[in-house]
Amino acid sequence: MQLYGLKTCDTCRKALKALPSADFIDVRAQGVPAPVLAAAFARFGQALVNTRSTTWRGLSEEARARDPLALLADEPTLMKRPLIVAGDEMYLGWDKSVQAALWA
Template identity: 35%
Template sequence: MIKMYGIKNCDTIKKAQKFLTAQGVDFEFIDFRQDPISEQTLQSFIDAVGWEKVINKRSTTYRNLSDEEKQNITLALTLKNPTLIKRPVLVTESGVSVGFDKETYQKLG
């Protein structure tokens, strides 16, 4: 089963959901504001793609961090501020992808 992690009011999430639905792809959506992810789940994202891809440096949340926090992003800080996670995070049998990429998503259909 494909899992999509994100927040429901995110435009990129809406675009990704619409795309997958149009492709006839079944997926489970997990809103990490309503259903916080575990430390293990976050670590699995990081292990798969690395911190650089997981953290959304264009988010308001990231821009509001202190310089020290930006240099020392931790699991705890990210779990406390889930909007730091770039969206969507898609977990499939073949791995983890972060962000909406049509080519990647078309391969799921």
């Protein structure tokens, strides 16, 4: 299981604490592999882009209009976090439904 997030993100830290066997990948330092990013975008669509982030608010309208995959590749901190990859399954965020699915 891989958990893509930021080491400074409280939600990512909670998820990692609850999933101690997960491999943590810091998207700021290591990025997200293109195939994983493409699969996540195919699964979650625009929900993968965190439009409430400080990074998003700092972007120009021109930058916001770019292809979401290219934007996430250039600015991985724009990705909603955490992105959890468990085998063939993917989960986005750390709400009760994600927790229930992973602990079932």
